[in-house]
Amino acid sequence: MDVMNIESKPEKMEVSTGPLPASRKVYVSGTEFPDIKVPMREIDLHPSANEKPVRVYDTSGPYTDPQAKIDMYKGLERKRTAWIKARGDVEEYEGREIKAEDNGNASGKYLAEEFPVKHRPLRAKAGQNVTQMEYARRGIITPEMEFIAIRENMSRAELGEDYKRDEYAEDFGANIPDEITPEFVRQEVAEGRAIIPANINHPEAEPMIIGRNFLVKINANIGNSAVASSVGEEVEKMVWATRWGADNVMDLSTGRNIHNTREWIIRNSAVPIGTVPIYQALEKVNGVAEDLTWEVFRDTLIEQAEQGVDYFTIHAGVLLRYVPMTAKRVTGIVSRGGSIMAKWCLFHHKESFLYTHFEEICEIMKAYDVSFSLGDGLRPGSIADANDEAQFGELETLGELTKIAWKHNVQVMIEGPGHVSMNKIKINMDKQLKECHEAPFYTLGPLTTDIAPGYDHITSGIGAAMIGWFGCAMLCYVTPKEHLGLPDREDVKVGVITYKIAAHAADLAKGHPGAQLRDDALSRARFDFRWEDQFNLALDPEKAREFHDQTMPKEAHKVAHFCSMCGPKFCSMKISQEVRQFADNGMAEMAEKFKETGAELYQTVDANKKANDSL
């Protein structure tokens, strides 16, 4: 991996670039829209495998393409602009002027550098609705939809991949076709069962879809806080998270410089970016929740929609009557947005402006195609509080709001918990599907126990895999630092890999037709002792190689037909290969031959003995 280091500017901007090991970027063109180029990663295998390269879903954007010119100060290529303009329903306009409060009134050396390039924002022409749901419901297949269909299929049919459905698969009522067509994408979006987060002001993003009839997706949270980190670090965290597989990134920055930080992130992001606009609105009223107003919030929505935020977490389901239900909880309200709105509701003793102005919010969303991520402000913060009346009351309200958003053809996903013991996870999923009319579910974990701070990527990875299997469409990662501190680069990677595991385990269990191809390729590599292939096919090739090399560092060991766990004599894989030869050649006949040539069985071991002895 290379690190691209641009030092010509006041702030050093370093991001990770270069392909992953043995990997090539390939682009697949569209049929209906020949100019679309869907990125995929091809992992080459050792010639001895005599196997095709393995194609995998690729979220990393141009950063892993050695042919791509990356200039963090210009931003990524705005490929989608042409598609958007071709629809003829948008207009460029001056846009809202940036205010000092957008950056928390930071000035001088405390003000983060502005992004150097200015783009005039787009919005829907008067009377138009530019959401993918609008098009879908009008029967229109957009380039975004074909892009997604190609991306989800991973060229299985074209490559003649011998994929099969697991006959014991259980998808709990999902409906994953063998092949995703653009028309299927359209239908799913039209029905509200999937969303395509794709703000018209974020044309740098590569289209992707969130829905339970597609591959399970993951989200990585980044963002500076009042306490730590810089713009450059956050941009690199975004690039880094997508390098390892984050499908979406949420920028949860608080404190100063929110606007400028976000601009750098969006302009350089090939994945959709989500935010929680109430965080910035709160900064604008100096952190006093009760001073929040609809006007400040509305202004913040427009600010962020013009920048290109693809989805907004909006905690419009925190109703006044639910708030007292949290008083007897062990951990009260743990959602930041939820607690802010609860405080506002209590102070003013009325329903929040998010709820009372919900239709106006929809009007804004549809002018830019911002998707709702309806926030679970009352999610449980502990095992003790899971599935209580506050949480489920809010979920029912989110179902009502979903219907309102859909009336406006605005795309919606629903956020979910949180801390939930395993026995209560399916109850959450089933209730969400029912109450929210099959709108995609997007959960944080859930964490299946509270007793392991420092390992909450694991406590939650367990819950995430399960709820992904049960039907959750996107899993918001949790890093090892959860509850303890802000994640650093390594934490982000561990969080992403853990959630790729959860999402993939869910795809396998749901019987996704192509999911097992990579498992099988890696298993064959394992059986054949193709160590390099085993590393390269891993979700984290660097870590796999590093761990192997700790005990068997030499290059000769990369072809060794054993590993450090068992040594050559005990290698079951080796013995197993002999068993296979037996079976291939007829057992009785071979039993005799085996006795004759028995001494030769360990020839390979002897050949490897030198490597072994030199350890």
Next chain:
Amino acid sequence: MDVMNIESKPEKMEVSTGPLPASRKVYVSGTEFPDIKVPMREIDLHPSANEKPVRVYDTSGPYTDPQAKIDMYKGLERKRTAWIKARGDVEEYEGREIKAEDNGNASGKYLAEEFPVKHRPLRAKAGQNVTQMEYARRGIITPEMEFIAIRENMSRAELGEDYKRDEYAEDFGANIPDEITPEFVRQEVAEGRAIIPANINHPEAEPMIIGRNFLVKINANIGNSAVASSVGEEVEKMVWATRWGADNVMDLSTGRNIHNTREWIIRNSAVPIGTVPIYQALEKVNGVAEDLTWEVFRDTLIEQAEQGVDYFTIHAGVLLRYVPMTAKRVTGIVSRGGSIMAKWCLFHHKESFLYTHFEEICEIMKAYDVSFSLGDGLRPGSIADANDEAQFGELETLGELTKIAWKHNVQVMIEGPGHVSMNKIKINMDKQLKECHEAPFYTLGPLTTDIAPGYDHITSGIGAAMIGWFGCAMLCYVTPKEHLGLPDREDVKVGVITYKIAAHAADLAKGHPGAQLRDDALSRARFDFRWEDQFNLALDPEKAREFHDQTMPKEAHKVAHFCSMCGPKFCSMKISQEVRQFADNGMAEMAEKFKETGAELYQTVDANKKANDSL
């Protein structure tokens, strides 16, 4: 943590000792057997909590008791010897003479130091059967059984803990009582639904139980290989693994010095030790599987039984007719024991001596109370091979062997996979319960995907939590090094903590009556910003503290009412506490008062501002 370093001997023997943070060792006496002392760990909370200390299950042995005298060269106190001798059914005898082949013919500087103290072994007197199952079926409650009852209850009733069953708990037909009585332990052992691995020659071990109506247990594997590690390292791995919560340890050593390494481990182990005797037997025939004989194997069983091994993995279910079924697998046979036996069967074209001499094996087991861990030699090594005819054929045979062992009143658990996607895990559990007549299940993971070498503690932790929930009694850990190398100390810890998470998540989901007490105590600490308590109640207090201190290192921050994730303004816990006050005092009345005193709400934040600014 202290490191006890004894340098007076040729090999340096360092083990980890000293209590965990804020923890005290307490011992609870028996009622029927007043001399038994059941160890528990009490975690003290901050005085401001006004809460009782939290008692947790303690596997760490005397190493965490500052009062205990530890001498690695003498071994742990042999507390159980008196109980065993009191039963009047054992005899001391000379025992088998140690042979050069027991240590792989190592000599001179290559021979690991012998353990300095020799104990004459015990065995059942002629015609006697000394298994816990024998006693249980005769209606006898042993001291081991009362010890276990006390240990499983964690003094909940005596301490007046306000525990409750989760009304949504799902135990899939398990039968976990509110309180475990010695009689319940006896019944479960008599029925074969639980085992107490307790070789009469391992009187140093603290009794524990494996069964689905008890707390879910975990096993850690250690052991040197031909390629790496020393006796001292392995003994420390055992101590280290139990320090973090391993209920059992398997010594999977191969290569030379197996006998001497094992003696050091057993004499110093407070948890049951398991082995796979075929590994040592294979060393005795120079690694040539087909040269294995019943005589060599039998001699090895006696050697290990006399040393005190508590359970033997025996792959007696690998039948000749199953072996060809593995030929078309993606990864063949991945169990070392399984592949050794498969090769033997093929070579000789007959059923293995493990199967044909099974009743003789039972005779040996019952003379020492060694438990069977019936090995799954044909477990799947990849997602592709899960639940196939070879695996399930063997499982059916293990069910038949279980009946035979039970005829001898020998305790049995059944080993299980392996690599299994989530949708196939419950099928495994249900089939095991049915085919093996509810004998306890003991699984390796299972790993829910193959694509993440370097993270297989996580791919398998997901499967382990689920199968634990479904009824698996003991979960064999997988470390991050699985498939790549031998685990080091840090890997062992990560593996153990991951599996403690899985086991605990399973206990919660099953509705174990006391499991949630620790979660609730930690959640209350979290809500109250009792950082020290949060660390101390964590499964890994060191890691939790280390992560917190990376962003907020100062002692002042340990009382800060916020953390680095959100900073003071966005702290939902803080706001939530205000909401709770509101609710306590009647909302309408408080709304007015709140407005008046609103300015004071952030007083605490201001108080903390100095700490924040100094970051």
